[in-house]
Amino acid sequence: MTKLDCTVTNCFYNDDKSCCKGDIMVEGEEARESGSTCCGSFVEKKSSTAKNSVSQPKKDIEVGCHACHCVHNEDCRCMADKIGIAGTNACQCQETECITFACK
Template identity: 40%
Template sequence: MTNLKCNAKNCMHNESPYCCISHICVGGINAKTESETCCDNFQERRENAVNSCRSHEKNPSVDIECKACNCVYNEDYRCQAKEVCISGPSACVCDETRCSTFKAR
């Protein structure tokens, strides 16, 4: 499990700075920079939507599937970084998020 901090405040899974789901997937199969990655699990928090954190606990550690094959922390599609930061404080769609921990091979 990897320690995850997330500042995507518009995501229905976010309870700053934690995620309320136990598994996330970082997208960006051809990524060469962090701006080409994203959190595939991002879902915009709508005005009347229920935050998923109401039914799940905040998770400081999560299992991270990683599709960013060019990242030094990717080992067999699993993130091996000790800590990961997902950024996107004003994101409305997953493409507006990014894995700030991404480091090109």
């Protein structure tokens, strides 16, 4: 499990910089820098969207990864001890990024 710090407060799954989804997927198959990655699990939080009261925010989370050129990617899984997902005020997944990405 990877410790996740997520500053994408406009995401439906974000609760106090933690994720309530349970697992996420980092996209960016051809990425060579963090700005070319994104959280593929991002869902914009809208004022009319009700939050699932069953899900609890977690810091330890499974992180799938399609960023093939990242040093932390092992068999499409993030093996970093801790990662950060950034994208304050994001409205779509392309406005987020994995700030822990490091090119091989």
